[in-house]
Amino acid sequence: MADTTSRMLQLLSLLQARRDWPGELLAERLDVSVRTVRRDVDRLRELGYRVQAVKGPDGGYRLENGSELPPLLFDDEQAVAVAIALQTATASGADIGEAADRALATVRQVMPSRLRHRVDALATTAPPPAADPVDPGVLLAVSEAIRTHEVLRFDYAGGEQPRRTEPHHLVARAGRWYLIGWDLDRDDWRVYRADRIAPRSARGRRFAPRRLPGGDPHALLDARFRGAPEGSGWPARGSAVVALPLADVAPFVGDGEAEALGPDRTRITAGSWSWDALAASFGRFGAALDEPRPAELASAFRRLAARAAAAASPRVDDRDRGPDRDEPPVS
Incomplete structure (x- = not known):
């Protein structure tokens, strides 16, 4: 039988x-x-x-095709691919997130331990589109090194020397996979794009995992994208009062905060990659602004005002050209 x-x-x-x-x-x-x-x-x-x-x-x-879904058979690579896709859908917060979570639990339950450990080593935040595909073998090799706490040696696109890294987290974000690890040669945390990694065959020595700055790989990744130190958020963060009611402001503050100060006054607190960029972002509300904080934001408003005034001033070429065609001549 x-x-x-x-x-x-x-x-x-x-x-x-x-x-x-x-x-x-x-x-x-x-x-x-x-x-x-x-x-x-x-x-x-x-x-x-x-x-x-x-x-x-x-x-x-x-x-x-049948009227009902019968049991399916997967080889190792197919099983891992299905589990990764389900884990990504679960992390997305989409309407299918709950169903994907239940499906992932079912698949994981029947997986051999050698495959389950690989899937558990992957951490995702959002469903990555296929703009930058990664070889599944790379994801498996990196996740295995994370699980076993072994130094990962790999060639990195654009670099001349192989990297030696203590791998800690593999994260999917905004269409790409990223490895967060401690670079042994640079003695610092580094973020690598997985589609640029070519692992070497030799397995590295074991290491004791370090404490990740802030304890959250997603926050660390966000900080790197913003150009800020880990855990500090945006490099420039401040507030100003806009002459609009809270209801008109709240839908457009993004990851900022809005506080009603009166029927037509709202304080907005937000961040950006520079003070000038932060000051410019307040201008999108098209209303009067006052009480900028801190002083760096007030200075950025003055710089932007000077540039805007210079841009609006008539140039010599404009004065020589005479009146616009749609304006009557001056008598």
Whole structure:
């Protein structure tokens, strides 16, 4: 019975791998007779699989879509790919997040431990689009080094020397996979794009994991993208009062904060990558501004005002050109 079950699983795996299978080829691959293949196909049909007979010189079989989803078979790479996709969907917060979480728990429950450890080493924040595809083998090699706490040696696109890094987290964000690790040669935390990593075959020594600055890999990644030290948020952060009611301001503050000071006054607190950029962002509300804090923001407002005044001043070329066509001549 065990041989029959094993053979049926092999048959199902073959039928899932390609559309049409000649009966004699299936018999050859399974090392059985054509008659045995027919009996195994009948057993699969009894289990709910819609295996259709294909007409032709050789005859054959085709696995068709059914009214219900039967059990599926995956090889190791397919199983890991499905688990990663489900984990990404769960982290996305989308409408399918709860269903993806339940599906991930089901897949993980039946996974061999060697695959489950690899999947558990991956951390995702949002579903990455396929703009920068990464070789699944790279993700598996990096996640395995994270799980076993082994130094990862890899070549990095654009670099002349191989990197030696203590890998800590593999994170998906904004369409790309990133490795966060401690660079042993630079003695500092570094963020690497996974699509630029080419792991070397030799396994490195074991290491004791370091404490990640701030304790949150996602916050560290955000800080690096903003050009700020880990845990400090935006490099420039301040506030100003805009002459608008809170209801008109709140939908447009993004990751900032808004506080009502009166019926037509709202204090906005926000951050940006520079003081000038922060000052310019307040201008999008199209209303009067006052009480900028701190002093660096007030200085940025003065700089922007000077630039705007210079841009609005008539140039010599403009004065020489005379009045615009749609203006009457001066008498």
